[in-house]
Amino acid sequence: MSGGARFAWQRAVWELASLEVASLVIAGCSGNQSMFNPQGPAARSISSLGWTLLAICGVVYLLVMVAFFWALARRRLPSDDAPETTRALTRNVTLASIVTVLVLVVLSVASVVAGRGLTSPSGPGALQVEVTAHQWWWDFQYTDVTPSDYVTSPNELHIPVGVPVVLKVRSRDVIHSFWVPNLHGKRDLIPGQITHTWMQADRPGVYRGQCAEFCGHQHAHMAFVVVAEPMDEFRQWIAHQRQPASEPATDEERHGRDVFLQSTCVTCHTVRGTDAGSHVGPELTHVGSRLTVAAGTLPNTRGHLSGWIANPQAIKPGSRMPPNSLAAADLQAVLTYVRSLR
Amino acid sequence: MMCMAESNHEDCFTDIKLTEDLFSLRDTTAPNFVFLAKTSWCGSVTSKHWFDPARMRSLVAAQPRWDLRVGRQAFVACVVCVLLAACEREMRPFQDVSAASARTQKPILSPLSPGGERPPEPPLSPFQQNAWGIAEGKRLFDAYNCSGCHAHGGGGMGPPLMDAKWIYGDRPANIFETIVEGRPNGMPSFRNKIPDSQVWQLVAYVQSMSGQVPIDALPSRGDHMRYSTPENARRAEQPVQTGKP
Numbered sequence: 001m002s003g004g005a006r007f008a009w010q011r012a013v014w015e016l017a018s019l020e021v022a023s024l025v026i027a028g029c030s031g032n033q034s035m036f037n038p039q040g041p042a043a044r045s046i047s048s049l050g051w052t053l054l055a056i057c058g059v060v061y062l063l064v065m066v067a068f069f070w071a072l073a074r075r076r077l078p079s080d081d082a083p084e085t086t087r088a089l090t091r092n093v094t095l096a097s098i099v100t101v102l103v104l105v106v107l108s109v110a111s112v113v114a115g116r117g118l119t120s121p122s123g124p125g126a127l128q129v130e131v132t133a134h135q136w137w138w139d140f141q142y143t144d145v146t147p148s149d150y151v152t153s154p155n156e157l158h159i160p161v162g163v164p165v166v167l168k169v170r171s172r173d174v175i176h177s178f179w180v181p182n183l184h185g186k187r188d189l190i191p192g193q194i195t196h197t198w199m200q201a202d203r204p205g206v207y208r209g210q211c212a213e214f215c216g217h218q219h220a221h222m223a224f225v226v227v228a229e230p231m232d233e234f235r236q237w238i239a240h241q242r243q244p245a246s247e248p249a250t251d252e253e254r255h256g257r258d259v260f261l262q263s264t265c266v267t268c269h270t271v272r273g274t275d276a277g278s279h280v281g282p283e284l285t286h287v288g289s290r291l292t293v294a295a296g297t298l299p300n301t302r303g304h305l306s307g308w309i310a311n312p313q314a315i316k317p318g319s320r321m322p323p324n325s326l327a328a329a330d331l332q333a334v335l336t337y338v339r340s341l342r
Numbered sequence: 343m344m345c346m347a348e349s350n351h352e353d354c355f356t357d358i359k360l361t362e363d364l365f366s367l368r369d370t371t372a373p374n375f376v377f378l379a380k381t382s383w384c385g386s387v388t389s390k391h392w393f394d395p396a397r398m399r400s401l402v403a404a405q406p407r408w409d410l411r412v413g414r415q416a417f418v419a420c421v422v423c424v425l426l427a428a429c430e431r432e433m434r435p436f437q438d439v440s441a442a443s444a445r446t447q448k449p450i451l452s453p454l455s456p457g458g459e460r461p462p463e464p465p466l467s468p469f470q471q472n473a474w475g476i477a478e479g480k481r482l483f484d485a486y487n488c489s490g491c492h493a494h495g496g497g498g499m500g501p502p503l504m505d506a507k508w509i510y511g512d513r514p515a516n517i518f519e520t521i522v523e524g525r526p527n528g529m530p531s532f533r534n535k536i537p538d539s540q541v542w543q544l545v546a547y548v549q550s551m552s553g554q555v556p557i558d559a560l561p562s563r564g565d566h567m568r569y570s571t572p573e574n575a576r577r578a579e580q581p582v583q584t585g586k587p
Contacts, residue, residue: 172565173565174565191565192567262534263534263535264534264535264536264537266535267486267532267535267536268485280485280486311437313436313437314437317436317437318434318436322537322539322540323437323537323539324537
């Protein structure tokens with residue numbers, strides 16, 4: 001290989017690498033589930049702290065690298081051992097140490113100030129939601145009303161825009177961590193310990209959340225969505241969620257409900273308004289209206305739901321839902337029924 | 343130098359020059375030789391006035407090298423053990439069809455069988471030696487509210503499961519049948535309500551409560567507060583067939 005060709009090849013690799021890094025950085029700044037795309041007051045203060053840290057540490061890093069390479073490249077001079085040089089060096093090192101300490105103090109103060117703003121909500125909480133983490137799904141229960149009006153919305157947290165929502169979080173099995181990067185920082189969920197956090201969204205949108213503490217086989221598929229909507233839409237939503245499941249309208253839906261109630265589904269799931277009342281798995285009273293199935297793993301379409309019911313272990317190996325060997329007609333009927341639960 | 347850093351016998355290796363002399367005595371690789379020097383040669387020299395090159399040479403020359411060989415063999419054995427330990431990992435049959443379809447081979451509970459000789463029964467249930475399956479059984483035992491009557495195996499409304507007594511048989515097939523078909527005086531039938539693979543997990547856990555499965559597959563702790571001795575610390579019971587709980 002000639003020298004010129006090798007040079008061109010190296011340049012191509014270098015360009016490709018910098019393109020990769022640049023695209024990764026840009027992707028991290030703009031998208032959903034990014035702390036650099038804040039959509040609420042808490043996330044904004046986390047994001048500005050992040051940028052501050054990045055800028056200051058970046059400048060420090062550059063200065064240190066410049067000094068390092070300058071020291072490597074510099075030749076020793078005969079005057080280096082002279083007392084004047086040593087004295088100047090002592091002065092410079094002292095100055096640099098003072099600047100370092102000052103920078104660290106500034107960073108600590110910035111961090112404490114940002115942290116103080118995160119611990120308590122920006123105003124009186126409009127709503128309280130109990131968050132329970134399970135291996136590997138999330139349960140959200142709206143508990144600031146009389147218990148008969150409690151609403152459970154697994155893997156989908158609806159919140160009104162512009163008001164703080166207080167979240168009471170806990171875990172049923174192992175340590176999880178609740179994290180919606182666009183709205184707030186992480187909050188660890190320790191079994192046997194109830195903690196609180198809060199979130200506020202400034203504008204309507206769908207934000208993805210994710211378990212941020214390794215919690216077992218399907219930790220990566222333990223996601224949820226936060227749907228932020230205007231207050232009147234939120235009220236409509238929660239009023240609809242308080243309704244029991246809709247009655248099956250067609251023969252196929254009726255058959256599907258019968259299959260549902262006579263098979264293994266009923267042992268774990270709740271459909272309010274029917275005999276199914278178990279709380280081992282997520283509630284299905286309004287499952288047809290949700291955006292995702294299997295804790296944010298798949299979009300909620302008939303095909304995905306069909307695959308999930310028939311063999312969840314092919315989609316999320318190790319998840320708690322067992323394979324269901326239903327006859328084809330029964331499976332289709334169950335699908336129609338479950339999709340009708342809107 | 344390595345020897346200097348590691349040696350506790352200060353009397354032996356106070357002089358770097360001596361060690362270097364030693365290296366020049368034998369044409370061998372340094373670490374092995376240090377091993378030899380540390381283990382055997384050093385121990386034999388106790389006097390303060392031991393610095394005698396002639397005596398040193400004779401000692402080193404007379405030293406057989408069996409300890410070197412044993413040391414090397416022990417090291418290789420350790421490495422092999424560590425590597426082999428990574429070879430076998432317990433399988434977690436998440437979608438094992440054989441466990442799910444085990445129901446189709448109906449357990450034989452009567453000594454009478456049509457057509458003469460009856461086929462031999464599999465001695466083990468699918469999860470009897472599987473720690474994951476037993477732990478899943480333990481989780482399901484609470485999730486499906488078996489504890490509601492059997493109270494974590496101690497017995498309440500239903501009979502205890504951690505003692506030696508078995509009313510309807512102690513074999514896996516008997517327990518499977520008890521769960522799926524139910525039994526008189528209160529045990530409900532879970533037919534079509536629990537998938538067969540999970541029933542087999544429950545069977546393995548029920549067996550584990552009285553120590554009927556290998557101890558290394560037993561759960562040692564649960565997800566919740568402890569309510570009794572951990573399964574792997576219980577005494578293995580000798581099953582007794584009885585009509586009374």
